[in-house]
Amino acid sequence: MKHWLASTALALALALPAVPAAAADYTPDPNAKPGGAITVTYKDDVATLDPAIGYDWQNWSMIKALFDRLMDYVPGTTELRPGLAESYDVSPDGTVFTFHLHHGVKFTNGRELTAEDVKYSLDRVTNPKTQSPGAGFFSSIKGYEEVAAGKADSLAGVTVVDPYTVKIELSHPDATILHVMALNFSSVVPKEAVDKWGTDFGHHPVGSGAFMMTDWTIGQHVILEKNPDYWRKGVPYLDKITFEIGQEPIVALLRLQKGEIDIPGDGIPPAKFTEVMKNPDEAKDVVKGQQLATTYVTMNVEMKPFDNVKVRQAVNMAINKDRIIQIINGRAVPANQPLPPEMPGYAKDYKGYAYDPAKAKDLLKEAGLADGFSTELYVMNTDPNPRIAQAIQQDLAQVGIKVAIKSLEQANVIAAGGTPKTAPMIWSGGMAWIADFPDPSDFYGPILGCAGAVQGGWNWSWYCNKELDAEAKAADAMTAPDQQQARNAKWAEIFTKIMADAPWVPIFNEERFTMKSPRMGGADALYVDPVSIPINYDYVYVKE
């Protein structure tokens, strides 16, 4: 809550002087020193380094390091800070954002980055021909519909005022647009490089980021080297990052133990997790952090008996979350609401439904279901999800609910969830909602709002509360920097109201564990950076 735009809150609203870049920033680590090279391993080949396309854990942070966006986050936090835009203004009605670019920022091909490039990049990512999985994030920009429908090549709402000023007009006030401008999909790319490489741009990325790609040998390695002309002074510290590809997580761990690599990108293999954490020598090199994700059970409010709020509340009380967390080696904390704890808008004082089977039975009795009922729980068929479903099945049997487990391929579970009156209950493990950007609205619209309760949607509980939809819209219209505290409070209230209706049983928030070699330096937060997974390459360094 306290993080969100704390920086911009410093700027006085409405009169709106340009927001100074120095308002919130990162305090450089006094021990950090430049130089050195690290090795990171991954099992799978890098899919692409095209920022309009890349959308997986592996390439997300590489793309972050190669490109820049108008907005950025303070390293290791969910706090926005200006990126390529040294400042920005918001119109009083919250629909026009004007960004003022840094002067003298250069792409690694030597050309200066200007407002034209920003416009080109936004036009490119929204163009259907690009096939960007992130195109939908830009839907609040004026002219998006025309571009998405293929009727226009350029977003009418994005205009180049002068070489260092770009104006973005929205069709409705949207406080999340600053986060959207910090997404990888908003990365600024040089037109000439995209034209030169065409669809192979993803293998020949050119950006203005802290690093530049110098070699990509398919199936073997990707090498990033320091951009000597990077516009942020003093960073990055590392000279070189080598991503070695094709290493099984278990092999990566063995190599880390022998000191051959620095970061196993795929994490600690589950089978080895307990062993590593029990060994103090190794556990000291493991950094634990939160993940902006919640895993939950949905109950379809359009299907009997889940149309009765008492039944939904009873299920909330009947599931023992601690026992489920044991199944995944304790790599999570119990959840009591849809938002994960690190998310702005998280209701800290809300206690949720405590585990209380006796009370759950009473509620079922009140609902006229003293003898329980039979239902189905859909679950993705990869470990540990079926085992977790069994735990839920046992818990619910205690209160008289007989659950049949339907364990299916991921795509089939998603399809069932998005089909009306098909799946009474779904365990979301393996398909859990992970935030694209640290803002509470990302956890409402698609998964709990009316917009998501459609054929093919992600609102698997089919919960549609028109009043809350209106409140959510009002919250997102609060774009002024000084309204952000109030906006987060509003979101906390919305999610608390949702929990009173109990369409979900929030089960846990998974934690992240990043293991690193002892020679890696930098604050722990950089190793569990909420937006750069696994680590923030721009700010970490090597000690020796």
Next chain:
Amino acid sequence: MLAYLARRLVQAALILLGVAFVTFALLYILPADPVRQIAGRAATAQTVANIRHQLGLDQPFLVQFWRYLTHLLQGDMGRSYMQKTEVATLIAARMPATLLLMLGAIGCELALGLTMGVIAALKRGTGVDQGLMIVSFVGVSAPQFVVGLLLLYVFAVQLGWFPIGGYGSFRHLVLPSITLGILGAGWYSRMMRSSMIDVLRQDFIRTARAKGLARRRIILRHALPNAILPIIAMIGIDIGVFMGGIVVVESVYGWPGIGQLAFQAIQRVDIPIIMGVTLVSACAIVLGNLLADLIAPFIDPRIKLR
């Protein structure tokens, strides 16, 4: 000979067509939706429909297959859904690694298999013979990922003789070659043993012995070359066996070949890559078998190509 070759090539083309059809059909009925994978979960229904249309996945199955086939005949294997790169480029970039690994495996299976077979034949009926045959039995039956992880753990992690996976030098090649070749070594040792036993019973060996030649000379100059010939003819067929093994072995050792490419493509439902690797492997198998048949008459004149 030419007529035979022509007939075999036509057969090969039909086999490849069949492989392409079956693979394409299997991928078509797969419950996983590649468009969803590309579009990501933030995609609107419009984005999903748009991508499906651009990839032609909204067309009926036969139309999709026909289009794939006509492009293929023009040498176009399509582009990867996820990487957007030409499939031919991706396969070509990884082919050298796979060929090197196969060469290593052939070397390994011949060295191990022939040595074991000869020794077993010479020590027939003894404990050495039985011991070697048990080893060959284990080699034939052990799953490759188990052998791979075991070798990796003992020789790379514990003893440190070889690097823990990776690519680039002879030392990197040793363990993957053994893992891939151990199956063939098992077969070869048994074939070599019986072939050698056969040859040792022949009259010309008795003659050689009667002449008073040294045992060493009899085995190396007279018996071995004759016993080894039928085995050399089998190498072509091995290529097919290897094609199945490389997916596992390359994944265990992080070997950047086409097996690893296939493994990753399967996880991402990247249909053009899966099709490409399957067809290239099928080609290799068909050509390998053809080669084995063509070599056979040169090795054993009693075989005639018809």
